[in-house]
Amino acid sequence: MAMTDQEILTGLGEIIDEVAGVPAEEVTPEKSFVDDLDIDSLSMVEIAVAAQDKFGVEIPDDQLKDLTTVQDVIEFVRKAEASA
Amino acid sequence: MRVSQGAPGARILAFGGYQPARSVTNDELAQTMDTNDEWIRSRVGIASRRIAAPDESVADMACAAGGKALAGSGLSPSDIDLVIVATCTPETQIPNVAATVARRLGIIAPGAYDLNAACAGFCYALASASDAIRTGSAGHVLVIGAEKLSQWVDWTDRSTAIIFADGAGAAVVGPASEETGPGIGPVVWGSAGDMAERIYVKDRNSFIHQDGQAVFRWATTALHPVAKQACAAAGMDPAELTAFVPHQANLRIIEAIARKLGAPQAKVADDIVTAGNTSSASIPLALSRMIERDEVVSGDTALLIGFGAGICYAAQVVRLP
Numbered sequence: 001m002a003m004t005d006q007e008i009l010t011g012l013g014e015i016i017d018e019v020a021g022v023p024a025e026e027v028t029p030e031k032s033f034v035d036d037l038d039i040d041s042l043s044m045v046e047i048a049v050a051a052q053d054k055f056g057v058e059i060p061d062d063q064l065k066d067l068t069t070v071q072d073v074i075e076f077v078r079k080a081e082a083s084a
Numbered sequence: 085m086r087v088s089q090g091a092p093g094a095r096i097l098a099f100g101g102y103q104p105a106r107s108v109t110n111d112e113l114a115q116t117m118d119t120n121d122e123w124i125r126s127r128v129g130i131a132s133r134r135i136a137a138p139d140e141s142v143a144d145m146a147c148a149a150g151g152k153a154l155a156g157s158g159l160s161p162s163d164i165d166l167v168i169v170a171t172c173t174p175e176t177q178i179p180n181v182a183a184t185v186a187r188r189l190g191i192i193a194p195g196a197y198d199l200n201a202a203c204a205g206f207c208y209a210l211a212s213a214s215d216a217i218r219t220g221s222a223g224h225v226l227v228i229g230a231e232k233l234s235q236w237v238d239w240t241d242r243s244t245a246i247i248f249a250d251g252a253g254a255a256v257v258g259p260a261s262e263e264t265g266p267g268i269g270p271v272v273w274g275s276a277g278d279m280a281e282r283i284y285v286k287d288r289n290s291f292i293h294q295d296g297q298a299v300f301r302w303a304t305t306a307l308h309p310v311a312k313q314a315c316a317a318a319g320m321d322p323a324e325l326t327a328f329v330p331h332q333a334n335l336r337i338i339e340a341i342a343r344k345l346g347a348p349q350a351k352v353a354d355d356i357v358t359a360g361n362t363s364s365a366s367i368p369l370a371l372s373r374m375i376e377r378d379e380v381v382s383g384d385t386a387l388l389i390g391f392g393a394g395i396c397y398a399a400q401v402v403r404l405p
Contacts, residue, residue: 042127042336061297078327 002081005029008055008074015050019043029071042064045075057081088220091259093303094213095267097159097224098403099153102145102252103359110246117242122247124204124246129300130337133233133360140250142174144183146230149252149368156405157256158300159224164256166222168212169198169230170364171204172393173236185228195222203331203392204281206253206274210388211271213228213257226287228254229364238291247334249360253368255259264403269318272310273398276302303337303391307343311313311389314399320385325350325358327374327386327404332356332366347387351379363392370405380404 003011013024020043021058033039039047044067051073057080064073067073109132110121124130136145146169154161171183184198200210206229213225213341230252237248260266279302282295311330315322328350330338335356342352355370365389374380382404389399 040127041297042300045297046340049301049305061301064297068301 001054005074005078008077009070010075012051012070013055015054019046019050027070029069029074031070032068033070034068051077055081056070071072087338090220092218093260093266093268094217094257095264096402097256097258098153098156098256099368099372099375099404100149100154100156101136101369102148102152103369104140104145104250106135106162107132108135113246117240117245119242119246123192125394127336127380128247129338129356130246130360131357134251136232136250138239140232142171142230142232143181145250145252145365146171146181146254147188147226149230149365149372150228151189151374152258153185153254154189154226154390158379159258163190163192163224164191164194164204164226165348166195166213166216166225167191168209168225168227170201170209170227171231172200172202172363173233174198175235178219189329190228191226201364201390202394203333203363203366204396204398206367207271207388208273208396209397210257210268210282210399210402211273211400213266214271217257217259220232223259225257226254227257227366227368228252229366230329233292233363234283236292243296244292244294247361249289249362251359251362251365251369253370253372254366255368257391260402267315267403267405269401270271271321271398271400272314272317274310274397275397276306276395279395282395286303286316297320300334300337302323303333303397304340307389307391307397308341310397310399311341311345311387314387314389314401317319318401320401322347322387323349324383324385324397325387325401327351327353327380328373329353329370329374329386329388330378331390331392332359332370333361333392341389345387350365350387364390375404
């Protein structure tokens with residue numbers, strides 16, 4: 001069964017807390033990774049890797065740079081799940 | 085045909101390290117390229133690195149480190165019958181570095197070869213030394229990792245110039261005695277040639293190119309299983325390790341592998357902070373400095389894992405001398 005946006009957000013919050021030490025409650029859809037959460041390109045790679053383990057969705061490096069907000073990742077995961 | 089009889093096991097008798105005198109800080113790099121101290125520290129964990137003098141060669145640094153390891157082992161040069169130099173940055177391919185180093189250290193007519201597995205070179209060379217002793221091909225082996233990466237770096241390319249550095253590290257390997265038991269565990273090694281273009285030098289007139297993000301992804305996902313396999317092959321649980329000494333590639337790769345390995349008792353090497361990434365030299369250099377600072381003690385069990393261009397990787401558990 002497909003995950004809801006809220007479930008993806010919760011999972012993403014746990015990942016970002018572990019990878020970058022940003023408290024999960026600060027991870028909200030409108031936040032920008034670079035500008036609001038102070039997450040750099042290498043942490044984005046770690047988030048992508050953890051997201052693959054958690055959601056079963058691969059986020060390649062060349063698509064990672066287009067995911068600038070938390071909402072972008074939620075949508076990427078939702079669409080990738082739907083097409084899986 | 086008769087075949088040789090070797091020792092039942094091999095162990096490391098001593099380490100030695102050498103760093104060039106000149107320390108280059110991040111602020112110094114920021115004067116000539118668009119970068120800054122905070123950016124470099126947060127991305128790769130390096131505060132300063134050592135850079136060799138223009139006339140200081142890979143063989144010079146290899147001799148300095150090898151000489152210290154030899155002195156620490158208490159052996160004389162005549163006891164060594166094989167010299168292996170792991171390097172991917174020699175000034176020339178012909179002649180090799182190992183025979184030159186042997187001559188300069190007064191080691192008479194040993195087997196001598198260079199080994200190129202890039203940043204995994206020391207772990208490959210250590211495995212080769214251990215196997216040579218166990219099969220009877222050699223009695224005592226001088227294993228050296230030495231690199232002058234500064235001569236293969238484009239000093240206007242901030243993606244590589246902030247990372248790579250120069251230095252050498254060495255170990256003397258000999259047969260295990262009955263009271264010590266074996267001191268070098270089985271090697272777990274491999275390669276991924278499909279990723280060859282992620283770290284390469286195009287030709288002899290070119291500099292090192294690295295796709296940092298792809299290498300970071302590979303290193304933080306593919307290596308902790310290799311590290312765990314090396315522990316299992318040695319009959320150890322990662323929780324029993326007292327030191328973890330990965331190739332000093334990038335502090336964030338080191339921390340990610342350590343976190344996924346799960347070795348809470350292990351002192352994790354962070355020599356990269358002041359040494360930079362010295363490729364095949366980084367593991368023995370880090371260990372020699374950890375021993376000098378009493379951060380590890382004789383008898384400690386350390387997991388080593390080297391990884392880099394090729395892509396090549398290798399890991400083994402060792403008992404520290």
